[in-house]
Amino acid sequence: MRLSLTVVGGLLLTGGLACPAKRPTSTTSVTTPSASPTEDVVSSTSISEEPSQTTSVDVTTAPTTEAQPTSTSSTAKVEEPSSTSASASSTSASSSAAPSPTTIVRTYPADVVDKLRDSSIDKLKDYLSKNPAGSCTLENASIRREWSDISPKEREEYIAAVKCLQSKSPRTASSKGPGVRSRFDDFVATHIEQTDYIHNTANFLSWHRYYVHAYEKALRDECGYAGFQPYWNWDRYAKDPANSPLFNGNASSLGGNSVNGGCVQSGPFKDMSVNLGPGTSLGYNPRCLKRAISKQWAAQTTADHTISLITQSRDIVSFQDTMQSYGGVHTGGHFTIGGDPGGDIHTSPGDPAFYLHHAMIDRVWWIWQMQDLSARLKAVGGTVVGSRGRSGSASDPINLGVNGDAITIGDMLTTMGGLNGELCYIYV
Numbered sequence: 001m002r003l004s005l006t007v008v009g010g011l012l013l014t015g016g017l018a019c020p021a022k023r024p025t026s027t028t029s030v031t032t033p034s035a036s037p038t039e040d041v042v043s044s045t046s047i048s049e050e051p052s053q054t055t056s057v058d059v060t061t062a063p064t065t066e067a068q069p070t071s072t073s074s075t076a077k078v079e080e081p082s083s084t085s086a087s088a089s090s091t092s093a094s095s096s097a098a099p100s101p102t103t104i105v106r107t108y109p110a111d112v113v114d115k116l117r118d119s120s121i122d123k124l125k126d127y128l129s130k131n132p133a134g135s136c137t138l139e140n141a142s143i144r145r146e147w148s149d150i151s152p153k154e155r156e157e158y159i160a161a162v163k164c165l166q167s168k169s170p171r172t173a174s175s176k177g178p179g180v181r182s183r184f185d186d187f188v189a190t191h192i193e194q195t196d197y198i199h200n201t202a203n204f205l206s207w208h209r210y211y212v213h214a215y216e217k218a219l220r221d222e223c224g225y226a227g228f229q230p231y232w233n234w235d236r237y238a239k240d241p242a243n244s245p246l247f248n249g250n251a252s253s254l255g256g257n258s259v260n261g262g263c264v265q266s267g268p269f270k271d272m273s274v275n276l277g278p279g280t281s282l283g284y285n286p287r288c289l290k291r292a293i294s295k296q297w298a299a300q301t302t303a304d305h306t307i308s309l310i311t312q313s314r315d316i317v318s319f320q321d322t323m324q325s326y327g328g329v330h331t332g333g334h335f336t337i338g339g340d341p342g343g344d345i346h347t348s349p350g351d352p353a354f355y356l357h358h359a360m361i362d363r364v365w366w367i368w369q370m371q372d373l374s375a376r377l378k379a380v381g382g383t384v385v386g387s388r389g390r391s392g393s394a395s396d397p398i399n400l401g402v403n404g405d406a407i408t409i410g411d412m413l414t415t416m417g418g419l420n421g422e423l424c425y426i427y428v
């Protein structure tokens with residue numbers, strides 16, 4: 001199952017990212033053609049046509065923090081602090097939909113997954129009315145938004161916080177992880193150490209939900225980031241990921257692609273030091289960030305793939321297995337980034353794009369859960385490594401080493417009130 005040797009984009013990978021399922025017949029038809037702003041949307045002049053496509057979403061449930069149509073107005077780049085509430089209503093006036101302080105505006109047309117998300121919110125609302133999540137409500141939940149749906153300024157704030165984590169002293173003892181040089185590396189090291197226990201296992205989704213949460217928390221608590229973890233809606237950029245707002249090399253991107261297989265030479269992370277890996281090594285191995293951004297891999301992450309994953313996976317095992325298969329969206333997203341460390345199953349969090357990809361994984365799980373909340377908020381399936389095939393359960397432990405307290409899978413099953421209320425978020 002694991003431990004295949006794979007060469008992707010010139011990088012030797014130890015440990016395939018997935019089980020050797022067969023390659024997907026990459027069938028086609030992106031049903032939701034992104035009228036993609038390839039530039040930063042803020043500077044796009046197509047603004048006027050966008051409001052017609054932007055859905056106004058679950059008005060009653062969206063917190064005001066979400067309302068900022070950050071990119072629908074060319075003035076967006078100047079103001080719009082990420083976390084102000086209130087004033088949002090005035091800025092949403094450009095939407096042709098009835099202006100509301102809680103209107104959600106997307107900068108790309110809603111794809112089929114977005115639409116399912118939107119139509120599912122009422123189920124969540126209904127469920128919560130019968131099963132309140134303590135003090136966590138849809139009105140006060142934080143909202144994770146798509147990279148293009150936050151303003152360039154907000155993206156730069158996120159990037160600055162990541163760089164801050166990369167400059168902070170690590171917690172990992174140097175005797176344990178000699179290559180760990182920063183708080184950012186603390187996270188990479190934890191993933192490296194646990195790789196074999198957290199993929200194709202019962203804790204895959206819950207572990208990575210906790211991991212992204214802990215990372216978001218570190219950005220906020222240790223580096224003053226005021227926003228929430230953004231995600232990467234794969235479909236938006238699948239046709240040309242290298243020129244997307246994520247990877248186009250702008251100051252508000254996560255950096256560009258490699259040039260001739262070499263180092264990333266543009267954008268915020270062109271000078272970052274990748275310290276750990278490859279593979280299982282925790283030794284100090286400083287090198288540049290490389291990417292092998294791939295349209296071919298991106299093609300297996302389009303919305304038609306994601307929607308079929310969500311709608312055709314009847315139970316948690318088929319959902320998580322399909323997602324992690326070789327032809328699945330998890331693998332597809334990782335290898336859309338590719339390179340070093342992005343294409344390395346152990347060290348992949350060493351590329352900052354990892355966290356946006358895994359936030360999307362988490363979002364897809366969240367949408368899947370919303371299709372049958374009473375059953376799926378409890379659903380745990382798959383096996384525990386080292387247990388001779390025992391099925392995992394909600395009481396199985398999860399730990400993040402120096403990055404978080406020891407918890408259980410059960411703590412991570414809902415974003416609304418999980419971890420004794422510490423989790424309280426939704427996605428747009």
Ligand SMILES: [Cu+2]
Binds near residue numbers: 198208
């Ligand atoms: Cu992982």
